[in-house]
Amino acid sequence: MQENSDETEEGRRPSSALRAPFPRERGEREDIAIIGGGIIGICAATYLTEAGRNVTIFDRTGICEETSSGNAAAFAFTDVLPLAHKGMMRQLPTWLADPLGPLTIPPAYLPKLLPWLIRFWRAGRGDRYETSLAAQAAMMRLAEAEWMGLLDRSGTRPMLREDGSLELYESEAEFRASLSGWAARERYGIGFNHVEGAEMAALQPGLSPRFIKATFVPGWKTVADPKLLGKAVWAHAERLGARFEHARVARIAAGADGATIVLADGSTRKANQLVIAAGAWSHLLARDLGERIPLETERGYNTTLPKAAFDVRRQLIFSGHGFVITPLETGLRVGGAVELGGIERPPNFARSKAMLEKARRFLPGLDPSGGREWMGYRPSLPDSLPVIGRARAPNTFYAFGHGHLGLTQAAATGRLIRDLVLGQAPPVGLAPFSPQRF
Ligand SMILES: Cc1cc2nc3c(=O)[nH]c(=O)nc-3n(C[C@H](O)[C@H](O)[C@H](O)COP(=O)(O)OP(=O)(O)OC[C@H]3O[C@@H](n4cnc5c(N)ncnc54)[C@H](O)[C@@H]3O)c2cc1C
Known part of the structure; x- marks a missing residue:
């Protein structure tokens, strides 16, 4: 995100980060780590926290401070083409x-x-267009239903x-x-x-x-303001126990015993499961896991x-x-x-x-x-569909690539990531969104 602004770094961090930059003991293992505090990471964190999991978001900037902060505010549920x-x-x-x-x-x-x-x-x-259209339409039905529920649960419906x-x-x-x-x-x-x-x-x-x-x-x-909405949904997640660490992730690795996150200052964090929701930078992290996503x-x-x-x-x-x-x-x-x-x-x-x-x-x-x-x-992504699914590496999930529709599809993505992490059947077929479809 680039803006002509005099806002300070400190002013951008979420409240928890200002109170306690990293409230857990260093070296303690995370349950679920999410890289990216845009609207997709926020919604994934919210659904997982609501399901009783311990979640920490890692972001180099703050909560809803980059692309998710300044978009056109549309819940474009009818935008299926x-x-x-x-x-x-x-x-x-x-x-x-x-x-x-x-x-x-x-x-x-x-x-x-x-x-x-x-x-x-x-x-x-031809066929590919029709397949994308059908997948997008199914995703949009879920997107609307999930946002309406999340707006109510987070007290943000007035927005x-x-x-x-x-x-x-x-x-x-x-x-x-x-x-x-x-x-x-x-x-x-x-x-x-x-x-x-x-x-x-x-x-x-x-x-x-x-x-x-x-x-x-x-x-x-539309919503009253996408940045205010993202921060308000995060406040709901924080009340339920979600946490934030202000840090740039330099490198990741994942294996049968969980994921390792190396931060820019050289320190590491371990997590049982990892979600990559780093917006336009996600493919760089996926490369660390040996996957090339276009x-x-x-x-x-x-x-x-x-x-x-x-x-x-x-x-x-x-x-x-x-x-x-x-x-x-x-x-x-x-x-x-x-x-x-x-x-x-x-x-x-x-x-x-x-x-x-x-x-x-x-x-x-x-x-x-x-x-x-x-x-x-x-x-x-070139087919206008996001990547929502398991990485080839164990214990790792992808949630990125929503293009013009990230705000619109964020709650649905949160729901789908929760289902995948918990091993529950998702309400829409995930094949069109598979990270391995390219
Ligand atoms: C002009 C414009 C208008 C738009 N209008 C709409 C609209 O009306 N409706 C709609 O639905 N969508 C709209 N969109 C699209 C929408 O804004 C995006 O799809 C959405 O914001 C993407 O969210 P995200 O969470 O995936 O990514 P981001 O919001 O980019 O969040 C990713 C986060 O990951 C962090 N990150 C990345 N790499 C690292 C790392 N290595 N370590 C730590 N943190 C990292 C970044 O700091 C960032 O905070 C619009 C986009 C633009 C540009």
Whole structure:
């Protein structure tokens, strides 16, 4: 996560870390260690702690401080289409031609990215597309049910917003091109209404007349603020006994007697079981276990404006431009875009500015001043499905690669990891999510 911010390291750590950086005796064996305190690690820790297990999260930054902190806040339960669908492939040449457009690949990164791109392209074809679609739809049904339960158990339901979303089109051609995607969603029971004129204006007053049609999706939900939600769910886990250690994990090993975690300061921790939920860095840890997983990062950018910047009634989606506007409790967030540029390149905040400039044109009257720019790293597999399953190494589980949907699928992932760790039958088939599917 990259942000123009003056927040201190200390200010980012969770309360337990401030009170007692590592409350157990050094050298004591962990029951379950989770690497990664993003929304996936938080939810896995919560489900396992609720099941009575002793869990410690290890994170180099804090709880919900990186990609999970600044995303677009959508519970996108109706977003079941794999990214590599045919419509998107058609748009690629136009998008790639604009260096600040919805999709960028820095030329120097292309050779490294190429194998992933080839897998991505294959995933959008025929049978594979249908398999991913069916798996994603099953995952989304679980995702919604699990989040609703977890919001209640953690006392965070007031952070849920059930306003739906409005996807906007600038031409008949753009609208018509979207119809096959809506038909695919309809097959999975997803409700939507195509709207125009007064109906569209009532759903979002003040839109530019360049938008001629829209699709309203009532089942789309958002949260008041993803960072506040992650921290509140963690507070629930902490109350039940989950713990945090502020440390970067340098190396891991796993065997029949459990896992060894080597921290950046050279000290080690032992755990009976290990969960890797380190977002866009997870494949680096999996490599220590001898597994190569084709995880890439789709870097995304946004600007969070003061709340008063514009009265946005629900999440607005500009698919043709690859960004959304989300009204949060803490501001108005304008952003999205995909930059397939790896984990080391510095951010290019000109991308945030380009989307903000478009937002100003799409919502005449929007005040673009006073914003905070941010970049996050979507952890993405080429078939748009996460990795949720057992590692080849014993006593180790993977929970990463949720791409654009990590917030949406976090509670379901927590549930599935709990089932795997406890040896219980999961409620959805895990083959499409297998770490060994590539
Ligand atoms: C612009 C943008 C908008 C998005 N909008 C949405 C949305 O609306 N809805 C949605 O569902 N999803 C959205 N996403 C995707 C979502 O944010 C991600 O899928 C999700 O945050 C990934 O969570 P995570 O826990 O896997 O990873 P992260 O949040 O990245 O957490 C991983 C953690 O692991 C830690 N870590 C990594 N390596 C190590 C190590 N070696 N030692 C110690 N700690 C380590 C990191 O410090 C980090 O805290 C968006 C993403 C972006 C960029």
